[in-house]
Amino acid sequence: MVTVVDIFIKSIFTENLIFAYFLGMCSYLAVSKTVKTATGLGIAVLFVLLITVPVNYLLHKYVLAPGALEHIKPEWATVDLSFLSFILFIAVIAAIVQLVEMIIEKYSPALYNNLGIFLPLIAVNCAILGASLFMQERDYSSISHVFAYALGSGLGWLLAIVSIAAIREKLSYSNIPAPMRGLGISFIITGLMGIAFMSFMGIAL
Amino acid sequence: MNKRTFLDPLFRSSPVPVLALGICSALAVTVKLEPALVMALAVTLVTGFSELLLSLIRNTIPNRIRIIVQLMVVATLVILVDQVLKAFAWEISKQLSVFVGLIITNCIIMGRIEAFALNNKPLPAFMDGIANGLGYGIVLVVVAVVRELLGSGTLMGYRIVPEHWYVSQGGFYENNGLFILPPMALILVGLLVWIYNAKQAKSVW
Numbered sequence: 055m056v057t058v059v060d061i062f063i064k065s066i067f068t069e070n071l072i073f074a075y076f077l078g079m080c081s082y083l084a085v086s087k088t089v090k091t092a093t094g095l096g097i098a099v100l101f102v103l104l105i106t107v108p109v110n111y112l113l114h115k116y117v118l119a120p121g122a123l124e125h126i127k128p129e130w131a132t133v134d135l136s137f138l139s140f141i142l143f144i145a146v147i148a149a150i151v152q153l154v155e156m157i158i159e160k161y162s163p164a165l166y167n168n169l170g171i172f173l174p175l176i177a178v179n180c181a182i183l184g185a186s187l188f189m190q191e192r193d194y195s196s197i198s199h200v201f202a203y204a205l206g207s208g209l210g211w212l213l214a215i216v217s218i219a220a221i222r223e224k225l226s227y228s229n230i231p232a233p234m235r236g237l238g239i240s241f242i243i244t245g246l247m248g249i250a251f252m253s254f255m256g257i258a259l
Numbered sequence: 260m261n262k263r264t265f266l267d268p269l270f271r272s273s274p275v276p277v278l279a280l281g282i283c284s285a286l287a288v289t290v291k292l293e294p295a296l297v298m299a300l301a302v303t304l305v306t307g308f309s310e311l312l313l314s315l316i317r318n319t320i321p322n323r324i325r326i327i328v329q330l331m332v333v334a335t336l337v338i339l340v341d342q343v344l345k346a347f348a349w350e351i352s353k354q355l356s357v358f359v360g361l362i363i364t365n366c367i368i369m370g371r372i373e374a375f376a377l378n379n380k381p382l383p384a385f386m387d388g389i390a391n392g393l394g395y396g397i398v399l400v401v402v403a404v405v406r407e408l409l410g411s412g413t414l415m416g417y418r419i420v421p422e423h424w425y426v427s428q429g430g431f432y433e434n435n436g437l438f439i440l441p442p443m444a445l446i447l448v449g450l451l452v453w454i455y456n457a458k459q460a461k462s463v464w
Contacts, residue, residue, distance in 0.1 A: 074441050079282040080366040137342060140360045141334040148327050177326065180364040187357035233456035234449075241449030248442030 065206030073248035078181030092219035100208030107204035295403035299396025310388035410438030
């Protein structure tokens with residue numbers, strides 16, 4: 055239980071996907087002009103992470119990891135398919151995003167109108183693939199850890215994009231040097247927010 | 260094919276500062292120059308060859324499933340790069356960790372395929388890919404040089420700042436630890452954007 059909480063807190067604050075690993079920066083910068091759209095994208099990312107990371111974990115554990123195929127045939131104990139993980143993870147992500155989009159469109163048109171435009175973007179969002187790859191690299195031991203990790207990373211991403219959107223809304227009233235406007239200042243603010251988030255590094259759980 | 264196709268992406272419309280593409284996966288590898296160079300090379304090769312391949316099959320891909328075809332081609336190339344790195348440069352492959360895999364979702368690659376490779380002949384598409392990869396590599400290398408020089412006092416692992424300058428050796432100099440931390444990469448890119456925009460005297464954003 056303690057490690058679940060530990061992973062959850064860590065993935066929100068000290069190992070935040072944006073501030074520590076720069077994952078999902080493209081959509082983070084492009085869709086953070088207003089708080090409303092930023093919240094929409096953030097929730098969509100959280101939603102997709104919660105589904106894809108556990109699915110990829112199962113795929114990794116029962117198909118791709120070295121020796122994972124032993125349960126089918128004992129002779130396959132030495133088979134290591136982990137080199138296929140990139141292509142399978144991205145295929146799973148693209149397929150699930152498509153599926154989620156169709157399901158939401160059918161059963162919740164209101165949610166679809168809010169999230170729909172962001173969902174196709176998410177298939178190529180680095181944060182989604184990145185979370186799956188980190189999950190594989192860190193070798194989490196159980197599915198509950200993976201869920202905690204996915205939830206924490208998604209919330210961390212949501213937190214980051216909503217806060218930069220709020221700052222950028224206020225920024226439209228400030229007098230920034232012209233060449234710095236827009237992209238330049240967003241980078242620098244993200245850097246400063248990253249420094250602020252680093253202060254959580256001292257937390258020992 | 261003319262010279263502009265090749266030279267523009269290197270400076271005038273450099274992918275990172277001007278178009279804000281592809282920041283995602285790669286700033287985390289700019290703490291040291293060596294992994295940054297390897298990353299730049301990997302991205303250049305993947306961009307070039309994926310544009311070449313997709314341009315060759317551009318008339319046979321059904322429009323509806325083109326994204327997934329693109330992802331598969333790119334993922335296959337990235338797996339090749341990853342396997343080569345693991346075989347011949349294990350140390351660097353460890354340092355780059357998940358970021359090799361994240362080349363798949365690098366927005367530059369998808370962006371250039373959509374915008375250029377699907378409407379152009381194979382050779383110009385290949386050149387466009389190489390040029391965009393190099394334009395991206397230049398930014399990575401600039402950021403990495405600044406971070407390694409100021410953060411560790413070395414370049415490519417060779418000592419640039421003399422040992423006897425350091426306070427611990429009775430000198431006056433101290434490394435700036437901030438440059439090792441992730442947020443500094445963002446701030447440096449922000450400053451680069453500023454320089455780019457100021458030089459061109461117009462802001463694209």
